[in-house]
Amino acid sequence: MSAEWEQRIRCRMPASRIRRAWMVWAIWGMLGTSLTMEGTVDMTALSVSALLTAPFWAAFILWPFFRLWRRLRDRALWAEEIEPLIHDAEGDDPFGLPVIRGRGGLLLAAEAVSDAVPDASALLTEVPRRTPDEEGGLPFETYEPESLARWGAAYLEKCSDDNGDAARFARWTNTFRHADLAIRT
Numbered sequence: 001m002s003a004e005w006e007q008r009i010r011c012r013m014p015a016s017r018i019r020r021a022w023m024v025w026a027i028w029g030m031l032g033t034s035l036t037m038e039g040t041v042d043m044t045a046l047s048v049s050a051l052l053t054a055p056f057w058a059a060f061i062l063w064p065f066f067r068l069w070r071r072l073r074d075r076a077l078w079a080e081e082i083e084p085l086i087h088d089a090e091g092d093d094p095f096g097l098p099v100i101r102g103r104g105g106l107l108l109a110a111e112a113v114s115d116a117v118p119d120a121s122a123l124l125t126e127v128p129r130r131t132p133d134e135e136g137g138l139p140f141e142t143y144e145p146e147s148l149a150r151w152g153a154a155y156l157e158k159c160s161d162d163n164g165d166a167a168r169f170a171r172w173t174n175t176f177r178h179a180d181l182a183i184r185t
Contacts, residue, residue, distance in 0.1 A: 010137030
C-alpha cells in the first residue's frame with residue numbers, strides 16, 4: 001500500500017526506462033523495416049503490411065518528440081525514484097523505510113518517518129527539515145541524511161538500552177547516511 005506522500009511526488013523518467021525505450025526504438029527501426037517489407041511482392045501486400053504495422057511506425061516516429069518533451073518537463077524535478085532502504089535486512093529485526101533517490105543523493109519524506117515511528121515528531125524537533133519544493137516535485141517536507149545521522153547517533157548515545165521503534169529508526173539513519181554517500185560517489 002502506497003503512502004499519501006508517495007502519491008504526491010513527481011519523479012523524472014528513470015534512466016533505465018529511457019535506455020530500454022531507445023533500444024526498442026532502434027530494434028523496431030531495423031527489424032520493423034524488414035518485417036514490413038517481408039514477402040511484399042506488389043503494392044497491395046505492401047499496403048496491408050503498412051496498415052498493420054502503422055501503430056508501431058507511429059510510435060517510432062513520435063518517441064523522439066515524447067522523449068524531448070519529457071526531458072524538458074523533467075528538468076526541474078529533483079526525484080528519480082522511490083526505493084526501499086532496509087537496515088540489517090538479514091538480521092533478526094530488519095527495519096526499512098522508502099527513500100527518495102534524486103539528483104543530489106537521498107532524501108527521506110517527513111511523512112514516511114511519522115508513519116513508521118509514531119512518536120517521531122516529538123523526537124525529531126531539533127532535526128532541520130527541507131521545505132517543500134513544489135517546482136522540484138517534492139510537495140512535502142523532507143530530511144537530509146547527514147542531519148538524521150547526527151540525530152540518530154545522539155539518540156543512541158542517550159538511550160542505548162532502548163529497543164523500540166525510535167531506536168530502530170536511529171540505527172537506520174546511519175544506513176541512510178552511508179547509502180547517500182555511496183550514491184554521491
